[in-house]
Amino acid sequence: MVFIHATSAISVQAEQNQLQPVTFPCAINAPNYRDCISPANMRRMGNAVKMGVWSALEAGASTDEPIIVGSGMGCLKDSEKFLESLRGAPDIVSPTPFIQSTHNTASGQIALNLSNHQYNITHVQNGISFEVALMDGMLWINSGQSAVLVGGVDEKTPLLSEIGAALGLSQEQLDFFSEGAAFAKISKEVSECELVECEVFANREDAIAFAEGLNAHMMLVGNSGPMAHELPSFKGETLNFNDFCGLHMSNSAFALHMAFLILTQKTTKLGQPDSVCIFNQYLDRSFGVTYCRKH
Amino acid sequence: MGIVSSMGRGVDQHSNALANRQSGIKDVKRVGGLPHAYWGGELDQSVAEILATAGINNLPPNLSRSTALALSAIQDLMSSVNFSDGKGSGLINATSVGGMDTTEQEYLTDRDGWDYSSFLQHNLGQINDQILNYYDWNLYNTTLSTACSSAANALMLGARMIRSGKYDRIIVGGTDALSNFTMRGFESLMIYDRELCRPFDDTRTGLNLGEGAAYVLLESEESAAKSGNTPLAQLTGWANANDAFHATASSPDGKGAVLSMSQALACAGLKASDIDYINAHGTATPNNDLSESVAIQQVFDEVPPFSSTKGFTGHTLAAAGAIEAVFSVMSIRQGKIWPNLNFTTPLNETGLSPQTELMDCEVKNVLSNSFGFGGNNSTVIFSAL
Structure with missing residues (x-):
């Protein structure tokens, strides 16, 4: 673990x-x-x-x-x-x-x-x-x-x-x-x-299916490249991490920082989920899914 | 194994050139905007010709040269292995130049006339995107960039991922084209030799750059049994240790190199005396060759035959560790130790002389070094089956 x-x-x-x-x-x-x-x-x-x-x-x-x-x-x-x-x-x-x-x-x-x-x-x-x-x-x-x-x-x-x-x-x-x-x-x-999962995908459907299967309480979704493709929508509470850190190619590192602050309640105004999943989209080519939860 | 460099394409052409002392280093012709003549390991083909030779069609004409070299080497690899994408498969590339050749061709012209789409090839990760696109592969992929040690690190990461059990088969390697940027960069550091490079020679003053790409398929035993691929050698040892001494220079005591060689030996479960041949990093810069020699003397009580093949290929930067991985496996398979070109006088400080003639002998274990900027020291060890 x-x-x-x-x-x-x-x-x-x-x-x-x-x-x-x-x-x-x-x-x-x-x-x-x-x-x-x-x-x-x-x-x-x-x-x-x-x-x-x-x-x-x-x-x-x-x-x-x-x-x-x-x-x-x-x-x-x-x-x-x-x-x-x-x-x-x-x-x-x-x-x-x-x-x-x-x-x-x-x-x-x-x-x-x-x-x-x-x-x-x-x-x-x-x-x-x-x-x-x-x-x-x-x-x-x-x-x-x-x-x-x-x-x-x-x-x-x-x-x-x-x-x-x-x-x-x-x-x-x-x-x-x-x-x-x-x-x-x-x-x-x-x-x-706990940092439970981190996977990368070259196929959009695979990435979405994997992220959905994690059933996270909160989704942090965003782009790490030009916003040329719509972000998928997920069940449950969803925040766009681009609104918090803007757009650059390694901004999902900020999203993990954000997930950690939320789960450890160092940032208190963004909800109190027990688990957070980060869905990062780079054009229609590459996808990253990272999943953390309270331990 | 798949390979392309200024020495040719494929294992056979490289094997013949190494045995016959035919260096690929010549007067560089294809890099624009240079202030004078340079020696370099240049492949005398355009991007279109590189792709055509490899039988690759239907790609956009503005591909970077590093991408074309990568595709050519992977196509060479694919002609001899059975590889499928999907779960358990991966691609780990290494590059430091990326699309800099296309970027600089545009950047160094009049700004008013720029075709901005040329810059889309710039990023190092673009090469993998192009490879995945061409082969229609859906798999785990990453690109590593640690300057001149990049491809050795790709081999190491691939080995770690397969050992973890999560992956069964990973293509690992590296690619780099010649570029004005890197040639002028090493020249600005005053380590680009105006003459032919002389690895491990007391009169050496610097490197000659080169270009090329090489890839090998790493597979677990179970995967090889299923795919039917014939194993050529084992990757038994790997290590990456940081010198933490200087941004570009190696420490005088070769601390990082001693660590990476010792740790790789420990990883392989081998003693220093088990190594039959060292394929050295041997860039022919005053600093590298001295630091590496001192480190070799610390790790090996009795220094085995060693050589740098940079006198054949030039320093191919992020591809070097992959090209030399292929040379190392060829050494084991063919029972040959490759000569070190352009050597006459041992280093005053160490008195070490590399192997200068082709030598036929049994080769069971080869240790290959790759060191780079940022204090990056990596060693991989290949063993006979």
Whole structure:
């Protein structure tokens, strides 16, 4: 069995615990990164890396646990910065944005900050990056590892909105574009919140049937990609997690943070369900279903 | 096993090239916007030609090169195995370049004329989406990206998932195309050699990049009995440990590499002396080869024959661990240790000399290293059946 012990998030939410729907567009509520990252380390970190490191530490990252990160797009800003520097084929370009552009920069920096020599990985499967990362983490716990840190991080850039607009997304959809990081410490030690299932699907009907079969008291549904397909409707109380964290490729990590806060009653205004199922839809291609319950 | 690189397509072409010391590294022609000439392991085919050679039709023409290479290698794999999708099946891909080649072709032109749809191929996860779409597969799939160790990590995750009993058969591997972005990136770090790369040589100054893709089918014993596939070798050991020393450089004492090699040996239940051949990461950067050599000397009282095959393929980044997995299994199957090209002088610090001539001998266990940015150190071990 796998249990969630702590979660953390950087998001558009004004408060850490009392979650509420947000009007978009909305900027993230960035913490004071200097509280836990040294200025020397922070100098070169891009936004995604800062968010990832802060959120990982906040969730209780330690030296002796595997670190597993999901990120749909990686370090976009540094990728753009390095590309921009290549224009006109100059002889000399700065290596810093290239180093920082690697998709595993956040997971590597978390390990570096903690001198953590354990398993370190980054999953990059578009909108289900967090779910496949979480499955990897649950596999570690189920094969004897005592605790694992799992999270998701994605950043936005103006170019992303420019591409979205050029490809025909509505202003309302573009307003939802967001960013953030969310991490969870999962463990075999019992806590008040059990993480029962996490599965990914390449077929919509399979995903819906699996989610329905779980009979959760509350559904958190949302998109991790352009909202081109309607979300399925489920029986029982349903909240759209996009209303709470906006749209980015690893926002289902925030949804798990939300489920944990609801089940442990750290957020009190969203009901008192005994179980929560997260249904994450990426276009019509990939689906993630995650199920937690009170223990 | 399926493989494509600058050395050719399929196991036979690679086997012949390795035995005859025919490197795929040449003057790079197909990457646009470069300021001068570069050596690289480039496959001399366009995206359309790569797909046509693999017998793949009816795909949109704007596919990324990494996707085309992946499809070509998977098509090669599928020609020799029986694989079905559905419950118990999976695909674990690895890439670091993804669709950067299509992105940079657009990005580096005049912004007013951009075709924004080119950017849709950019994301690393797009390659799996294209593969699932082409084969009409419904299965668990993920993509890993830990820079140069990505494919070794795909092998490790696949092995863990099969051992858990939840999955029976998983295709694992990696793909990366050459790109202006990565070539200029490694050059900006001053580790792209203007000459041919010289792994483990005292005069080495850096790598040459390469491109390619390779995939292997991992199956449980029960699944192999059902599918009728003939097992080629066993994946017996795996480990991933973080060096936690520097964003891009390896520690001088090779701590992460020592951990990953030792843990992989423990996972396989083997002693260091059981290893007959080390297929080293051996990128030919001053830092990697020294750190890896020091780590090998710490793990092995007596260092077995070792070589880096990067002098043949170039450093294929996220595909390297998969291409070298295929070379490792070929080594076991054919009883051959592959030569390390362009070597003359041992490292001053360690005095280690790699195997420079093709060697025929019994090979039971091969240890293969892959190390990457972010302190990522991974080792996999293949054993004869």
